[in-house]
Amino acid sequence: MEAIRLEGKNSIFCEVRGRGMYRTQRFLLFLFLVLLQVNSAVAGTERFILDYGDAHFGGYRGEVEIYLKKALQENVTEVNVAQYLLRRVVVVARAKHGRGTAQLRIGPEMTRAVDVGQDAFTIISLENPFKESWGPWRLLLSGNIVLREVTLVVERREMAK
Secondary structure, three states: OOOEEEOOOOOOOEEEOOOOOHHHHHHHHHHHHHHHHHHHHHHOEEEEEEEEEEEEEOOOOOEEEEEHHHHHHHHOOOOOHHHEEEEEEEEEEEEOOOOEEEEEEEOOEEOOOEEEOEOOOEEEEEEOOOOOOOOOEEEEEEOOEEEEEEEEEEEEHHHHO
């Protein structure tokens, strides 16, 4: 599969390296967003988007922990984070010089490290490894990472039962 390049800061249109794939890529992105929305409606989930505006994290070998519960509480003050179970985290990021990874740590459990694409923004979906969702929700970034946004897909605790 070819690399996806997001053009512009807030553009939802994508361009794939290669010829004649622009329309196809737009359609696939649209389809992905529609299916994500339908999945959210069916499962009773909600999405919260944390916009980082192409913020730079880490250095050549730096490791950074982003506390997602705390960031959600600070950005959306009317939300009581204790009422939600985390289902997955969708990260849009790129590694400046390659060798970047992203990992999700929820409570005592951790996902495997996922490589972040170099020179093109990559969409990474990290499933919650600990369904109970107690403890801190941490996104671990390793390497020289530019972070565009983090989407938290959550479900209310009473609906999950």
